Amino acid sequence: MRTTAGIAELFTPLETCIKDSFIPALIGPNTPPNIRALFSLPARDGGLGILIPTEQAAAEFINSSQATQPLKNLILEQKLLISEERSELLLWEAKGAKAAVLKVKRSTQNAEKEQTRALLSTFDQRLFEEISSRGASSWLTALPLVEHGFVLNKQQFRDALLLRYNLPFEGVPSVCACGKSNTLEHCLSCAVGGYVYLRHNNIRDLTANILVEAGCKDVRIEPQLLPITGETFQFKSTITVNSARLDVSARNVWSDLDMVFTDIRVFNSLAPTNISQPLKNTIKRHEREKVLHYDARVVEVEKATFTPLVFSTTGVMGPRAGVFYKKLANRLADKTGHNYNDSVRYIRLRLSFSLLKTVLISIRGFRGNKWTRFCSLTNDINLI
Numbered sequence: 001m002r003t004t005a006g007i008a009e010l011f012t013p014l015e016t017c018i019k020d021s022f023i024p025a026l027i028g029p030n031t032p033p034n035i036r037a038l039f040s041l042p043a044r045d046g047g048l049g050i051l052i053p054t055e056q057a058a059a060e061f062i063n064s065s066q067a068t069q070p071l072k073n074l075i076l077e078q079k080l081l082i083s084e085e086r087s088e089l090l091l092w093e094a095k096g097a098k099a100a101v102l103k104v105k106r107s108t109q110n111a112e113k114e115q116t117r118a119l120l121s122t123f124d125q126r127l128f129e130e131i132s133s134r135g136a137s138s139w140l141t142a143l144p145l146v147e148h149g150f151v152l153n154k155q156q157f158r159d160a161l162l163l164r165y166n167l168p169f170e171g172v173p174s175v176c177a178c179g180k181s182n183t184l185e186h187c188l189s190c191a192v193g194g195y196v197y198l199r200h201n202n203i204r205d206l207t208a209n210i211l212v213e214a215g216c217k218d219v220r221i222e223p224q225l226l227p228i229t230g231e232t233f234q235f236k237s238t239i240t241v242n243s244a245r246l247d248v249s250a251r252n253v254w255s256d257l258d259m260v261f262t263d264i265r266v267f268n269s270l271a272p273t274n275i276s277q278p279l280k281n282t283i284k285r286h287e288r289e290k291v292l293h294y295d296a297r298v299v300e301v302e303k304a305t306f307t308p309l310v311f312s313t314t315g316v317m318g319p320r321a322g323v324f325y326k327k328l329a330n331r332l333a334d335k336t337g338h339n340y341n342d343s344v345r346y347i348r349l350r351l352s353f354s355l356l357k358t359v360l361i362s363i364r365g366f367r368g369n370k371w372t373r374f375c376s377l378t379n380d381i382n383l384i
Contacts, residue, residue, distance in 0.1 A: 001057040002064035011053035018050065027161050028170060035165065037116050043140045045113045046132035048161075059108070063101045070094045127166050129279050130269055130314040138315065138345075138352040148346075149353055159360050164314075169363065177367035185270040187363045188313055195362035199266050202358050203311065203351065204247045207262065210347055214331040216250040223249040223261070226301050233300070237292040246294065249304075253327060259304035262324070263290050266355065269312045283318045286310045313359050315352045325351070 001007070019036055027035075040055075041047025070093040074082070082090070117128055130136055139160070142150045152160060162169055169184070176182040178192045189196065204221065211219045227242040246261045253260045265286050267274055274282045290308035298306040310318035317325070329343040336343070 001053060001060040003061070005058075005061050008054050008057040011057055015052060015054045023050075027158060027165070027167060030168070032167070034116070034119050037112070037119075038165070041113055041116060042109060043137040044132065044134075045109060046128050046137070048140065059105075063105060067094075067097050067101045070097055123275065124166055126275050126279070127269070127314075130312060130316055131164050133279065133314075133316045135317050135348055135352060136315045138348050139356050142349050142353075148350065149357075150349060152357075155364075156357070156360050159363060160356055163359065163363070172363060184363070185268065185272075188268040188359065189271060190362075190367070193362070193365055193367035195358070195365050199313075199355070199358040199362065200264055202354050203264050203266060203309070206350060206354050207264070207309065208248050208250075210325075210328055210332075210350070211248065211250045211253070213335075214328045215335045216252045216328075216331070218259070219248070219250040221248055222246070225261075225297065228297075228301065231297075231301055233296040235292050235296060238296050239293050240297070244294075244297075246298075246306075247309075253324075253331075254305060259302065260307060261294070261298050261302065261304055262307045262309050263294060264309045264311075265290060266311045266313060269314045269316075274312075279312070279316065283310055283312070283316070287318050287320055311351070311355060313355065315355050317348075317351070 001011075023031055023036065023039065036052065038046065039048045039050045040052045041049075043049050070090055074090060113132070117125055120128055139150075139152075144151045159169065161167075163184070166184070172187075173182050176186060176190055176192065178190055180186055180190070191197075208219050208221050222245045225244045225246065228240050233240070247264045249259060249261045251257055251259050267282070267286055269275065277285075287308045287310050290310070291306070294308075295306045298304050307320055307324050308318070309321040309324060311321065325347050326344060329347050330340060332338070332347070333340040333343040338346075
């Protein structure tokens with residue numbers, strides 16, 4: 001597309017194959033009419049980065065021509081040698097041309113994103129806000145590294161796409177084991193089967209492991225808080241029972257020897273109380289609830305700091321959690337000698353895949369109260 005002008009129509013067979021064969025292979029035969037435009041957006045904007053070649057060919061050629069114009073001018077000069085000043089000028093022009101192209105391309109992508117968003121329902125627009133937030137698409141752009149668990153089987157990958165775009169699932173019972181309608185929102189909230197706790201505990205244990213990897217000391221899971229002996233607190237919502245526990249504690253996070261306590265919440269993005277307000281407000285509300293419950297007690301009794309770690313089921317991380325894990329990435333980079341940005345992405349990917357896999361398990365996981373036999377004893381099975 002970038003090397004030849006006027007070839008957009010030649011990509012029609014490819015676009016037909018993408019629309020009629022490739023996309024149905026990803027999400028199933030029942031594809032919504034506007035899903036193609038959504039999939040053409042970059043992953044960070046809520047899409048899959050599957051370009052529409054018939055629409056992008058002309059723009060890609062223009063962008064390529066502008067980005068390479070300084071080099072073409074140099075070739076046309078037909079000089080065997082160029083001065084050092086001319087070389088530096090050429091490099092500056094090339095960087096400027098590339099930056100201009102990227103600016104125009106990003107502006108076009110933002111316009112396409114808003115056009116696609118306008119076609120969605122109010123519910124889907126709220127979900128679209130989440131999947132286009134930072135961190136929600138990390139799993140889509142990761143290398144499939146088995147050693148780090150960055151892999152999904154074909155069923156998990158399809159389910160992850162269906163979940164991402166709020167599309168109907170196949171092979172999922174219409175009625176939950178608890179007797180209620182087995183909607184996607186119910187799957188993520190139902191306590192039967194223990195998958196809500198699995199989702200929470202997996203993030204808790206992963207956070208503890210990352211703390212250890214980053215070189216933090218005295219890492220504990222579910223540490224019990226010191227008992228209350230007459231202390232009073234400003235807010236009535238502060239938890240004062242002597243058996244209170246938090247999820248993870250550690251030293252050497254914010255500063256040497258100081259203790260930090262964290263408590264984790266993974267909220268269901270599709271729950272009515274969460275989907276009815278902007279994502280930023282929802283996350284702020286969940287963080288504030290944790291702070292009102294524990295911050296005063298941790299600061300005044302434990303003489304430590306408290307950090308709420310809030311996540312959505314779509315993989316969006318709260319701002320306080322973001323600061324916390326960036327600090328761990330900084331310590332991990334210092335300990336291992338790796339690049340800081342790589343350490344940040346490594347931690348985000350581990351959290352993203354942990355959340356994604358536990359959410360998918362809650363959709364297809366067994367919720368009965370007893371095991372069902374594979375077959376009755378009267379059936380005759382011949383294994384050949």
